[in-house]
Amino acid sequence: METKRDIRKQMLCARDRLTDREWETYSDRITEQVVSHPLFVQAKEIWCYVSMGKEVCTEQILVSAWRAGKRTAVPKVTGKREMKFYYIESLNDLETGAFGILEPKEEKKGADCCLEKSDLLMLVPGVSFDPAGRRIGYGGGFYDTYLQKMEGCHTFGLAFEVQMADQIPAEAHDIRMEYVMTEKRCWKC
Numbered sequence: 001m002e003t004k005r006d007i008r009k010q011m012l013c014a015r016d017r018l019t020d021r022e023w024e025t026y027s028d029r030i031t032e033q034v035v036s037h038p039l040f041v042q043a044k045e046i047w048c049y050v051s052m053g054k055e056v057c058t059e060q061i062l063v064s065a066w067r068a069g070k071r072t073a074v075p076k077v078t079g080k081r082e083m084k085f086y087y088i089e090s091l092n093d094l095e096t097g098a099f100g101i102l103e104p105k106e107e108k109k110g111a112d113c114c115l116e117k118s119d120l121l122m123l124v125p126g127v128s129f130d131p132a133g134r135r136i137g138y139g140g141g142f143y144d145t146y147l148q149k150m151e152g153c154h155t156f157g158l159a160f161e162v163q164m165a166d167q168i169p170a171e172a173h174d175i176r177m178e179y180v181m182t183e184k185r186c187w188k189c
Contacts, residue, residue, distance in 0.1 A: 004136050007165055011128040011136070014162040015054050026160050026183035027057035033181050034123065035064040039154045043121035045071045047085050047153075050094060050102045055125050056158040059091065066090070076103040081141040117152035124177060129157045133176035133189025134168040147175040154178055161185075 002010075018026070034040055046065040051058045065072045066089065073085035077098035086104035088094065097103030124143055128136040135157055137143055147155070157177035161184045180187040 002169075004169060007168060008127045008136050008139065011163045011165070015127075015160060018054060018160065018162070023054055023160075024057070028060070029183040030056050030158055030160075030181050031060045031064070033186055034061055034156060034158070037156075037179075037181075037186070039121050039156075039179075040065075041068075042119075043070060043154070044119040045073065046121050046123065047073045047075075048123040049125045050074050051125070052101050056160065058123065058158070061123065062088075062091070074102075074104055075142070075146075077101075077142065081145045083142045083146055117150060118154070120150075120153040122147075122150065122153050122155050124155055124157050126157050126159055126163070128163050128165045128168060129159050129177065129180040129187075130165045130168045131180070131187050131189065132167070133157065133178065133180060133187070134170050134174060135177060136165075136168055141173075144173050144175055148173070156181055 040046070046061070048058050048062055048065070062072055071087060073087045074094070075083040075085050078084050088104050093105055094102040095105050124135065124147075126135040126137055155178045157180040159180060159182055161182040164180075164182060177189055180189060
């Protein structure tokens with residue numbers, strides 16, 4: 001079996017080879033699947049990454065959540081392997097932060113609360129996923145660390161079909177996704 005490092009390199013190259021047109025079309029298809037999924041429709045809160053580069057674009061997912069009256073939060077790096085989610089009400093609430101990623105402005109209110117986690121849907125980025133919901137991120141451990149304390153919330157991994165691996169090596173700290181959405185299908189893991 002390939003190592004996580006090998007899979008990460010291979011999948012980043014495959015994702016980066018997508019044309020702008022493919023990236024846009026596939027992102028739109030994934031958005032349609034996400035916002036029509038019963039877990040999205042029923043969720044009171046959507047916690048979502050802010051896409052960058054050739055990641056699945058999340059802008060329209062955030063807009064759909066706001067239009068549906070859902071509280072929406074996005075992550076901000078707060079330390080080594082640490083992040084916290086903050087509520088935002090529009091894309092204007094973001095500024096460039098760690099790693100050049102758009103993050104909530106300093107004055108935004110933190111989203112870590114005693115929310116009933118079954119009412120929360122978290123959309124998670126990844127470099128690669130497999131049909132069992134295993135995930136390879138960028139190697140910083142931010143999501144694995146955060147998801148350990150979010151047991152009970154619903155999770156969607158978002159990726160393009162070219163980022164799907166047959167099997168990803170799992171480690172004890174890895175958190176599996178409940179669903180993985182690509183432009184071609186919704187994997188229930």
